[in-house]
Amino acid sequence: NAGVTQTPKFQVLKTGQSMTLQCAQDMNHEYMSWYRQDPGMGLRLIHYSVGAGITDQGEVPNGYNVSRSTTEDFPLRLLSAAPSQTSVYFCATGLAGAYEQYFGPGTRLTVT
Amino acid sequence: KQEVTQIPAALSVPEGENLVLNCSFTDSAIYNLQWFRQDPGKGLTSLLLIQSSQREQTSGRLNASLDKSSGRSTLYIAASQPGDSATYLCAVKPGTASKLTFGTGTRLQVTL
Numbered sequence: 165n166a167g168v169t170q171t172p173k174f175q176v177l178k179t180g181q182s183m184t185l186q187c188a189q190d191m192n193h194e195y196m197s198w199y200r201q202d203p204g205m206g207l208r209l210i211h212y213s214v215g216a217g218i219t220d221q222g223e224v225p226n227g228y229n230v231s232r233s234t235t236e237d238f239p240l241r242l243l244s245a246a247p248s249q250t251s252v253y254f255c256a257t258g259l260a261g262a263y264e265q266y267f268g269p270g271t272r273l274t275v276t
Numbered sequence: 277k278q279e280v281t282q283i284p285a286a287l288s289v290p291e292g293e294n295l296v297l298n299c300s301f302t303d304s305a306i307y308n309l310q311w312f313r314q315d316p317g318k319g320l321t322s323l324l325l326i327q328s329s330q331r332e333q334t335s336g337r338l339n340a341s342l343d344k345s346s347g348r349s350t351l352y353i354a355a356s357q358p359g360d361s362a363t364y365l366c367a368v369k370p371g372t373a374s375k376l377t378f379g380t381g382t383r384l385q386v387t388l
Binding site: 197199204205206207208209212222254256263264265266267268269270272 | 280308310312317318319320321322325365367375376378379380381
């Protein structure tokens, strides 16, 4: 039981490049989400999903794309990386409803 | 819009002291509140989850309380140890959606 896994752990991109951050879970949780963490700003929600085939925008969705084709995976795509997207990205999962959420180890992204 | 504030932003205490971390939120219509611990460069570890109908939760040396009507939660750490040094984050779940709104955290250092 791996819980929530994220790959890669670290990534450096040049401005304009695209990439996909991977998130996978083996807990059969319906809910998955992506947050970014920036100094002094706390964690902010980017996109979330309440089940396969269903996604919605969070607080800071611009520049990011998501899809949810399976329960287990929820990839986050950066379409054209910008220095403002330099951040630490966390994936979280949980059961729908008033249950606790579990976070992955994070991906540290630098855009130059 | 829900806003979550954590005071103080940083705290340094000698080993063995009892301490209290504070979390306040502006909208009392929450489903639950979750306290997390984050070690430098690592992901978030869930410490305690308090449902909106509960007043407190305990786990070992940790006790979290919730006063929904006043928009406040406290995390009490008894007999602090150097291993407790980390950033502590609180997050509220507003309403039926699973998305969390985070505070910016309290960075705790426990010295020998």
